[in-house]
Amino acid sequence: MPSKKFTLFKIVRTTVQFIAFIILNACILGVCERITIPLPILYPSTVPTTMFLGGFDVIQYRISHAIFPFIALGIFIVVAATVGRAFCGWVCPFGFLQDLMSYIGYKKVTVSKGAHNFLKQIKYMVLFLTILMVGIVGVLTAQDRGKEFIDALGYYAYQPFTPFSPSETFFTVIPKIVSYITSNPSQLRVLLDPMLLMDLIEVQEPILVFRIVFLGILLTLMFFIPRFWCRYLCPMGALMATLGSEYSLLTIKRNIVRCIECEACSKVCPMQIPVLKVLKEKGKLMDSECIKCMDCMFICPENALSITVME
Amino acid sequence: MSSEAKIWAVRCISIVLIIVMIAVITAYTLTPKPTIPAGYPGSTAPKSTFTIAKVLDESNRTGKPVIMLFYDKTSNISMKQLLVFLNVKQQYANRSLFMILEVNTRYNGSEACEDYNIVVCPTTISVLSNYTIYKRYEGLLNETMLKLFINDTLAAQQKLLVKSIGHLLPPKENACNTGESIQAFDLVRHKRNLNDLILVRKDLVNSL
Numbered sequence: 481m482p483s484k485k486f487t488l489f490k491i492v493r494t495t496v497q498f499i500a501f502i503i504l505n506a507c508i509l510g511v512c513e514r515i516t517i518p519l520p521i522l523y524p525s526t527v528p529t530t531m532f533l534g535g536f537d538v539i540q541y542r543i544s545h546a547i548f549p550f551i552a553l554g555i556f557i558v559v560a561a562t563v564g565r566a567f568c569g570w571v572c573p574f575g576f577l578q579d580l581m582s583y584i585g586y587k588k589v590t591v592s593k594g595a596h597n598f599l600k601q602i603k604y605m606v607l608f609l610t611i612l613m614v615g616i617v618g619v620l621t622a623q624d625r626g627k628e629f630i631d632a633l634g635y636y637a638y639q640p641f642t643p644f645s646p647s648e649t650f651f652t653v654i655p656k657i658v659s660y661i662t663s664n665p666s667q668l669r670v671l672l673d674p675m676l677l678m679d680l681i682e683v684q685e686p687i688l689v690f691r692i693v694f695l696g697i698l699l700t701l702m703f704f705i706p707r708f709w710c711r712y713l714c715p716m717g718a719l720m721a722t723l724g725s726e727y728s729l730l731t732i733k734r735n736i737v738r739c740i741e742c743e744a745c746s747k748v749c750p751m752q753i754p755v756l757k758v759l760k761e762k763g764k765l766m767d768s769e770c771i772k773c774m775d776c777m778f779i780c781p782e783n784a785l786s787i788t789v790m791e
Numbered sequence: 792m793s794s795e796a797k798i799w800a801v802r803c804i805s806i807v808l809i810i811v812m813i814a815v816i817t818a819y820t821l822t823p824k825p826t827i828p829a830g831y832p833g834s835t836a837p838k839s840t841f842t843i844a845k846v847l848d849e850s851n852r853t854g855k856p857v858i859m860l861f862y863d864k865t866s867n868i869s870m871k872q873l874l875v876f877l878n879v880k881q882q883y884a885n886r887s888l889f890m891i892l893e894v895n896t897r898y899n900g901s902e903a904c905e906d907y908n909i910v911v912c913p914t915t916i917s918v919l920s921n922y923t924i925y926k927r928y929e930g931l932l933n934e935t936m937l938k939l940f941i942n943d944t945l946a947a948q949q950k951l952l953v954k955s956i957g958h959l960l961p962p963k964e965n966a967c968n969t970g971e972s973i974q975a976f977d978l979v980r981h982k983r984n985l986n987d988l989i990l991v992r993k994d995l996v997n998s999l
Contacts, residue, residue: 529819580805655816
């Protein structure tokens, strides 16, 4: 049974995540002037209520149009150097969704160490393939060549990852389907005709069924494996890790005297980081997978973990 | 509260939050947006005629705003506005596209007049490169005011370009929208402007 302190902390973090979601979608409050600051979160720019730009969308778009994403990368480097991947843990709406799913889930599954180490490389592969793809398109665009190739790729040329992004499916496609069905209740049969539905809700890529099935699988996995997407598949997280979130100024340190090595911190970590092992080896929680959710700090029965800045 | 009850409470709250997340976005999509009358700021500029469509597409392609003047030859104020407009046009030629639409003729104006809800001559309208009408002014703008009007539009256009990342798809290339046709169109327009200018000057001389 988690302590009162930990429960209270969970309530605070969920509240912060919810407030962040509302701020990101400030259009619902009547503020519709889009702020062109790319944030290191996986939130698509196609969400009708969004105020900010999803970082990975910006990276893809800029590179595929032969423009180096100076501002986006600059922001990400600064964020990675200061708070690491804290945006994943505290701001990202898809991360928030995953946390909520894991709260609903019955039993948490611990992935075996070998499988975990293998699976977490997939997100770097996703990042690499996406950058490679938009890089090729960017070079072709800059040289004014390969128009047929780019035309053949269509939507995938400029946003190769976005059509597969479950975040876009959840926050853009699902609300579109729901709003269509709500406004046309007699048209429920369109749900059985994906091609027609695709036209009606103006989804540009013809993989609607795949997207929904993929999202369904992920949501199911999130019940049992907390932050499944962040751990193994998120290219935005991989980018932040590549940019050096491991060496962020904000980190967690251990009080060796207080620590009883109960491993509670390692067990609670949603990213399955061997927290105690890392703390023992490096003195601080220096791990590129850490999303700074602070769960480890608040679960500690001896208050042996604390936040440290610039140490 | 028992631990089992607490777990169920957490589950229920989580489900509610997930539903809220979808609901707020869906509700926004379902909310009817206020309709703006055609031709007024915020509405989409109608492509009433072939030439208007071409200039608007050229604006979309080049990222330059369009400044449109609806004038009537029979109105003195309109003719004054035209003089000012042509003068200012020279100074902003590189940064903006200009269209002069004469109402009550079959060239451009008459069809556009209805689409743009023109009730007063002269009326000056600025359109951004995303086909959105940005500003509208009914009546005479002196040179300073017209410059302010254009500068405001240029600033908005600049903002739009910076924000262009929001419009994730690149502008579509129109098969009809070639550089040659635009140049030819510009030439025709330029000749027309010169003719208009001559007419205006004749009118002014006559009125004096």
